[in-house]
Amino acid sequence: MRAVPLIILLFLTVPVPAAANTGTGWLARSLAGSVSTRDAMSSVRAFDFAASTSGGNREAGTPGFEKSRAHVEQVLERAGYRVTEQSVPFRAFTADTESLTTDEGRALVLMAQYGLAADVEGTIARAADAGCAPADYPPGTAIAVAPSGVCTTAGKTVAAQAAGVRALVVYDVTPALDAVIRRQAAGAVLPVAFTSVREAESLSGHGVLRLSGHTVDSTTVNVFAETAGGRADHVVMAGAHLDSGADGPGINDNATSVSALLETAVRLAPHQHRVPNKVRFAFWGAEELINIGSTHYVATRTQQELAAIRLYLNWELIASPNFVRFVVDGDDSDHPGTGAPAGPPGSGTVEAVLSQGYRLQRLPFRTADLADIRSDQEPFARAGIPVGGAFGGVRGIKTPEEAAVFGGTAGQPYDPCYHQPCDDLSNVHVGALGEAMRAMAWAVGWFAVDDTLSSGGEVAAVDYPH
Numbered sequence: 363m364r365a366v367p368l369i370i371l372l373f374l375t376v377p378v379p380a381a382a383n384t385g386t387g388w389l390a391r392s393l394a395g396s397v398s399t400r401d402a403m404s405s406v407r408a409f410d411f412a413a414s415t416s417g418g419n420r421e422a423g424t425p426g427f428e429k430s431r432a433h434v435e436q437v438l439e440r441a442g443y444r445v446t447e448q449s450v451p452f453r454a455f456t457a458d459t460e461s462l463t464t465d466e467g468r469a470l471v472l473m474a475q476y477g478l479a480a481d482v483e484g485t486i487a488r489a490a491d492a493g494c495a496p497a498d499y500p501p502g503t504a505i506a507v508a509p510s511g512v513c514t515t516a517g518k519t520v521a522a523q524a525a526g527v528r529a530l531v532v533y534d535v536t537p538a539l540d541a542v543i544r545r546q547a548a549g550a551v552l553p554v555a556f557t558s559v560r561e562a563e564s565l566s567g568h569g570v571l572r573l574s575g576h577t578v579d580s581t582t583v584n585v586f587a588e589t590a591g592g593r594a595d596h597v598v599m600a601g602a603h604l605d606s607g608a609d610g611p612g613i614n615d616n617a618t619s620v621s622a623l624l625e626t627a628v629r630l631a632p633h634q635h636r637v638p639n640k641v642r643f644a645f646w647g648a649e650e651l652i653n654i655g656s657t658h659y660v661a662t663r664t665q666q667e668l669a670a671i672r673l674y675l676n677w678e679l680i681a682s683p684n685f686v687r688f689v690v691d692g693d694d695s696d697h698p699g700t701g702a703p704a705g706p707p708g709s710g711t712v713e714a715v716l717s718q719g720y721r722l723q724r725l726p727f728r729t730a731d732l733a734d735i736r737s738d739q740e741p742f743a744r745a746g747i748p749v750g751g752a753f754g755g756v757r758g759i760k761t762p763e764e765a766a767v768f769g770g771t772a773g774q775p776y777d778p779c780y781h782q783p784c785d786d787l788s789n790v791h792v793g794a795l796g797e798a799m800r801a802m803a804w805a806v807g808w809f810a811v812d813d814t815l816s817s818g819g820e821v822a823a824v825d826y827p828h
């Protein structure tokens with residue numbers, strides 16, 4: 363664990379009056395004031411242990427995921443919830459061979475998930491520019507090296523193939539020089555591997571690239587717990603994904619959010635028989651294979667069940683070590699005219715309530731475009747359900763202005779260990795976790811009592827409690 367002091371911060375609100383169980387904010391105040399960073403961190407450690415005793419990850423379909431599922435269910439059941447599971451079919455991918463040898467030695471490469479196999483020997487050369495046009499590839503190249511961005515990876519493979527290239531190695535342009543992040547390359551017409559900036563810089567001459575993998579049809583689960591009380595036609599959902607990616611323990615992504623959501627559920631449990639609205643907690647399977655669990659859940663609801671879901675709150679990477687407190691810009695009010703998509707009507711109110719959860723702690727935050735967070739809110743938004751959420755930043759680079767406001771290091775990624783083996787306990791900012799959890803608890807408590815949403819494009823004015 364890195365040297366972040368574990369300080370249990372007191373929630374900065376006006377003291378709760380004796381007759382506090384009245385007024386819209388009573389439950390929000392109670393939850394935000396009672397969630398414990400120490401208890402959430404004990405779950406974070408349980409997930410880290412699940413990964414470290416299961417080959418280093420908690421991917422869907424693996425023992426690490428099963429141990430994570432068992433921990434979530436045990437915590438929820440001990441708190442007094444009835445836990446349910448939904449079976450989710452998915453196609454698992456395992457890379458079997460990943461090697462690139464050159465005259466210099468061996469380079470670290472990761473095969474694209476579900477990608478084409480490769481057994482290619484020949485000249486390695488770098489693409490000019492982004493590798494989006496055939497002319498970017500030098501004649502005679504067998505294995506081309508190109509930066510990510512400008513066009514899709516699939517688009518690069520089409521251009522490369524037209525130039526006679528037989529396999530593509532892609533790297534992210536990032537100051538985290540050793541980061542290697544495995545992704546999918548949907549629609550690619552050539553074998554694709556990913557590597558780091560540092561490795562890419564050394565690639566030249568003659569090389570042999572071998573990639574192979576296999577898929578297995580499998581099942582994973584979504585885990586749910588909901589309040590015993592509350593109107594069945596007024597459901598407030600809050601979720602986070604339970605699985606990690608294939609290449610690391612997935613602690614900031616997303617054990618931190620799951621742990622904070624668990625702790626919020628535990629503190630809500632004593633009130634579960636008298637909440638006006640039903641609160642449903644969701645712990646999604648196979649998000650890392652692109653929202654498979656949440657998409658399956660939405661697709662298997664009846665129209666009536668979907669209509670009962672008033673809103674969906676999502677949490678991702680809430681404790682990024684170089685964090686910014688991001689709140690989803692639900693109504694696009696902060697980026698008008700950029701063409702960034704807004705959430706369905708009502709999402710502005712979700713943003714306003716979540717923002718209030720930070721304001722009450724006297725903490726600065728920033729809004730982020732909905733499209734910047736590719737996660738489990740997407741199928742809900744597509745179904746027209748108002749969405750919102752918070753995250754601590756992923757692969758974006760912290761600006762000097764953000765560093766002045768939030769601390770941390772300008773010019774470096776928010777989470778330098780995203781989807782890598784180093785996303786372990788040392789990749790957690792404990793203070794950021796506690797702050798995001800209190801904002802989460804505030805929003806869950808608020809909507810459990812009052813799920814009134816403004817249907818217009820404006821952020822609803824939410825009265826401060828007193």
Ligand SMILES: [Zn+2]
Nearest residue numbers: 615616678679
């Ligand atoms: Zn995630």
